Amino acid sequence: MKILVAVKRVIDYNAKVRVKADNTDVDLNNTKMAINPFCEIAVEEAIRLKEAGSASEVIVVSIGPKACQEQIRTALALGADRGIQVETADYPESLNVAKLLAQVVRDEQPGLIIMGKQAIDSDNNQTGQMLSALLDMPQGTFASEVKLEGDKAQVTREVDGGLQTLSLNLPAIITTDLRLNEPRFASLPNIMKAKRKPLAVTSPETLGVELKQHSTLLKVTPPTERSAGILVNSVDELVEKLKNEAKVL
Amino acid sequence: MSTYTPPLQDANFVLDQLIGIDQLCEELQLEDINTELASVIIEEAGKLASEVLAPLNAVGDANGATVANGQVTETAGFADAYEQFIANGWATLTGPEQFGGQNLPNVLGTAVNELWHSSNMAFALCPMLSQGAVEALIAHGSDALKEQYLPPLISGEWTGTMNLTEPNAGSDLAAVAAKAVPSGDHYKISGQKIFITWGDHQMTSNVVHLVLARLPDAPAGVKGISLFIVPKYRLDEQGQPSELNDVSCISLEHKMGIHGSPTCVMSFGDNDGAVGYLVGEKNKGLRYMFTMMNHARQTVGLQGLSISERAYQQALQYSQERFQGTHRDGSKIAIIEHPDVRRMLMAMKAGNEAMRALAFSAAADIDRAHNGDDSAKKRVELYTPIVKGWMTELAQELTSLNIQVHGGMGFIEETGAAQHYRDARILPIYEGTTGIQALDLIGRKTLFDKGEALKGLHSDIEETINALKASDNQSLSGFTAQLENALQRATEAGNWILDNTAEDPRLMGNVSFDNLMMMGYLVGGWLMARSALLASQQDSDNSAYSSAFLEGKIATASFYAEHYLPRVNQHADTVLTGLKSTFSLDIEQLQGA
Numbered sequence: 001m002k003i004l005v006a007v008k009r010v011i012d013y014n015a016k017v018r019v020k021a022d023n024t025d026v027d028l029n030n031t032k033m034a035i036n037p038f039c040e041i042a043v044e045e046a047i048r049l050k051e052a053g054s055a056s057e058v059i060v061v062s063i064g065p066k067a068c069q070e071q072i073r074t075a076l077a078l079g080a081d082r083g084i085q086v087e088t089a090d091y092p093e094s095l096n097v098a099k100l101l102a103q104v105v106r107d108e109q110p111g112l113i114i115m116g117k118q119a120i121d122s123d124n125n126q127t128g129q130m131l132s133a134l135l136d137m138p139q140g141t142f143a144s145e146v147k148l149e150g151d152k153a154q155v156t157r158e159v160d161g162g163l164q165t166l167s168l169n170l171p172a173i174i175t176t177d178l179r180l181n182e183p184r185f186a187s188l189p190n191i192m193k194a195k196r197k198p199l200a201v202t203s204p205e206t207l208g209v210e211l212k213q214h215s216t217l218l219k220v221t222p223p224t225e226r227s228a229g230i231l232v233n234s235v236d237e238l239v240e241k242l243k244n245e246a247k248v249l
Numbered sequence: 250m251s252t253y254t255p256p257l258q259d260a261n262f263v264l265d266q267l268i269g270i271d272q273l274c275e276e277l278q279l280e281d282i283n284t285e286l287a288s289v290i291i292e293e294a295g296k297l298a299s300e301v302l303a304p305l306n307a308v309g310d311a312n313g314a315t316v317a318n319g320q321v322t323e324t325a326g327f328a329d330a331y332e333q334f335i336a337n338g339w340a341t342l343t344g345p346e347q348f349g350g351q352n353l354p355n356v357l358g359t360a361v362n363e364l365w366h367s368s369n370m371a372f373a374l375c376p377m378l379s380q381g382a383v384e385a386l387i388a389h390g391s392d393a394l395k396e397q398y399l400p401p402l403i404s405g406e407w408t409g410t411m412n413l414t415e416p417n418a419g420s421d422l423a424a425v426a427a428k429a430v431p432s433g434d435h436y437k438i439s440g441q442k443i444f445i446t447w448g449d450h451q452m453t454s455n456v457v458h459l460v461l462a463r464l465p466d467a468p469a470g471v472k473g474i475s476l477f478i479v480p481k482y483r484l485d486e487q488g489q490p491s492e493l494n495d496v497s498c499i500s501l502e503h504k505m506g507i508h509g510s511p512t513c514v515m516s517f518g519d520n521d522g523a524v525g526y527l528v529g530e531k532n533k534g535l536r537y538m539f540t541m542m543n544h545a546r547q548t549v550g551l552q553g554l555s556i557s558e559r560a561y562q563q564a565l566q567y568s569q570e571r572f573q574g575t576h577r578d579g580s581k582i583a584i585i586e587h588p589d590v591r592r593m594l595m596a597m598k599a600g601n602e603a604m605r606a607l608a609f610s611a612a613a614d615i616d617r618a619h620n621g622d623d624s625a626k627k628r629v630e631l632y633t634p635i636v637k638g639w640m641t642e643l644a645q646e647l648t649s650l651n652i653q654v655h656g657g658m659g660f661i662e663e664t665g666a667a668q669h670y671r672d673a674r675i676l677p678i679y680e681g682t683t684g685i686q687a688l689d690l691i692g693r694k695t696l697f698d699k700g701e702a703l704k705g706l707h708s709d710i711e712e713t714i715n716a717l718k719a720s721d722n723q724s725l726s727g728f729t730a731q732l733e734n735a736l737q738r739a740t741e742a743g744n745w746i747l748d749n750t751a752e753d754p755r756l757m758g759n760v761s762f763d764n765l766m767m768m769g770y771l772v773g774g775w776l777m778a779r780s781a782l783l784a785s786q787q788d789s790d791n792s793a794y795s796s797a798f799l800e801g802k803i804a805t806a807s808f809y810a811e812h813y814l815p816r817v818n819q820h821a822d823t824v825l826t827g828l829k830s831t832f833s834l835d836i837e838q839l840q841g842a
Contacts, residue, residue, distance in 0.1 A: 030796070030798075077289070185297050185301075188290065188293075188339055189351065192351055195281055228580075
């Protein structure tokens with residue numbers, strides 16, 4: 001069985017996010033970029049399933065300009081087998097991503113698709129769900145545990161009320177939550193091997209997908225700066241301020 | 250506890266721009282090794298360094314290794330970290346492919362080693378010593394010894410040690426007294442060795458000791474010392490560790506720093522004699538040790554950079570969190586806004602970047618020298634005492650500045666600034682003291698070839714000065730003049746040394762330290778100037794480096810020129826006096842009254 005993992009190139013979670021002076025977007029010029037942390041968890045889970053003998057091949061897909069090959073190489077260095085880059089001029093919005101991925105899935109016929117529940121840049125949390133609808137496949141989102149049993153995947157999900165366990169018919173789509181696993185560090189031999197692993201480049205045209213713009217980014221503003229705190233003398237004063245100044249009670 | 254962030258951008262800049270690693274790897278015929286791969290390797294190593302090793306640094310300081318019944322137990326947590334370190338293949342980086350190594354260039358190994366030593370120097374000493382043992386075996390071991398010992402040492406499955414020093418044989422190894430008596434296909438080794446770094450631990454299934462000892466018929470002095478390999482556990486017929494050899498750690502030293510690194514008193518042959526095997530030929534042990542000297546000394550120099558980088562990061566963080574003083578509008582002033590604190594931070598940053606440029610350049614020249622490049626070999630010889638001597642001395646100042654930035658809190662152990670200062674203090678001592686480096690530089694590396702290598706370096710610096718003058722970038726003009734002046738003074742002092750000290754060992758000794766420090770500040774200034782020139786030539790719209798980084802490079806070079814280059818002149822002045830008063834008092838007068 002093949003596992004297909006989607007990874008997104010995003011700003012490194014350690015990097016400080018700057019907003020462009022004209023408020024049109026986040027300034028990514030010379031900012032450190034990395035695999036989206038949830039996607040990295042997806043890669044780790046796929047590799048673990050392969051190591052456990054449940055999968056034969058792990059394919060990593062990323063969509064974006066050539067630079068996103070770095071993130072594919074990182075996933076290959078973690079242990080994935082081959083990569084596919086769908087070359088686009090920019091980073092398309094979720095529905096376009098889902099349509100592109102759907103076509104890659106039709107071509108590759110994986111038994112399982114694992115992806116991050118959301119990307120830390122746009123925080124949409126929708127691509128996996130859209131992909132599930134487009135492919136008419138079952139979905140297990142926010143997974144904190146995944147077990148494969150025959151032609152079924154048992155997925156434990158982190159929901160508001162606690163944990164929910166689903167049994168999905170394969171092929172299925174799983175999106176990862178933070179606690180699914182702790183991704184490994186790339187090993188030196190795997191970094192060396194990664195540069196020789198195949199990385200195919202395709203395009204929306206080749207995949208027969210027309211990219212459509214469904215939404216427009218109007219403006220980006222940084223969060224307001226936190227002003228200095230004050231010391232209160234009593235609980236009563238705190239309650240009074242919360243009621244009358246902060247108006248949160 | 251201080252966190253550690255690998256300085257990826259500067260490491261990449263030095264490798265890519267200053268060294269030209271793409272071209273270097275072509276010269277070395279290493280296919281597919283390039284800037285891009287190097288940056289991935291450094292980044293991935295950086296993750297292990299910052300997330301696994303760095304948090305254990307303070308743990309090792311507070312809970313050093315312990316010894317009981319001849320066996321050392323390392324700091325809790327180190328064994329798991331070591332397991333991860335070798336499972337991820339980091340020990341194999343520069344080892345030859347034939348024995349399981351990745352055959353990557355020394356310069357890349359150096360860039361990665363910087364991260365290990367920054368994150369946890371006490372821990373990193375263990376793989377560092379293994380690497381020394383590997384090199385000794387590659388250069389001098391028989392095929393049989395190589396096949397048996399190299400694969401597990403390169404993978405890190407076993408670790409290696411260097412057993413040189415004895416109570417009466419420190420800097421003077423001619424006094425080595427440990428004995429080796431032939432016994433069938435092996436030797437029985439006996440004697441006591443001290444200051445043995447990572448001489449024992451429980452992290453691996455074997456520890457391989459390289460031991461200097463004398464054969465019964467050996468001539469006296471340095472020409473009678475042989476090198477032996479003595480495993481902690483003897484090997485069975487399958488080459489697997491079996492029964493315990495007659496080797497034990499009889500005590501651990503109580504040190505002022507690097508507490509996480511067990512410094513052992515080792516005893517060989519207390520019972521039936523420790524089984525050992527001769528490495529190479531009889532009586533050539535000391536010569537073999539010298540073949541590894543350049544690399545070992547450069548690695549200690551690198552530790553000077555590593556620990557200063559960690560200290561800088563801590564100072565930088567604290568200076569933004571600590572508020573002292575009030576602005577007119579009532580808001581508090583972070584101490585980083587105070588000029589004297591800013592001066593200290595810049596001194597650390599400029600010193601570190603100069604050291605990184607020098608350490609990586611010297612490491613690249615080791616690669617070229619191994620590849621048969623004779624001029625690089627001469628340059629390595631010249632650089633080695635500067636890397637070891639100057640960088641470890643500068644580390645004393647920079648780790649002390651970190652304490653100063655912290656003020657009173659710096660003097661409090663819990664802050665963690667003191668650890669870096671204490672850890673750094675061994676660096677100008679082990680692997681040849683600063684005094685030894687200074688004599689090596691002035692004697693073997695300057696007078697011996699009548700200043701040929703030195704003049705080669707001077708002319709390279711001259712070339713950079715000319716390139717700086719030809720540049721139309723205004724921001725470079727200030728330090729061009731300062732570098733030109735420093736070179737002129739250093740040349741004057743160098744010529745004085747060549748003319749006056751060749752026949753006068755005492756005069757040579759008097760000025761050797763100032764000559765060493767002068768050369769360090771000069772070479773550092775030259776490499777910072779070259780870096781700034783390269784930064785100024787980048788097309789900022791289309792560069793792999795941010796404009797903030799490129800501007801920072803030029804500004805940091807300017808600070809170096811203002812702050813450190815005048816020290817070249819000062820040391821040159823001292824050299825030119827001959828420091829003739831050094832022996833003007835006899836010992837009784839020194840005792841005063």
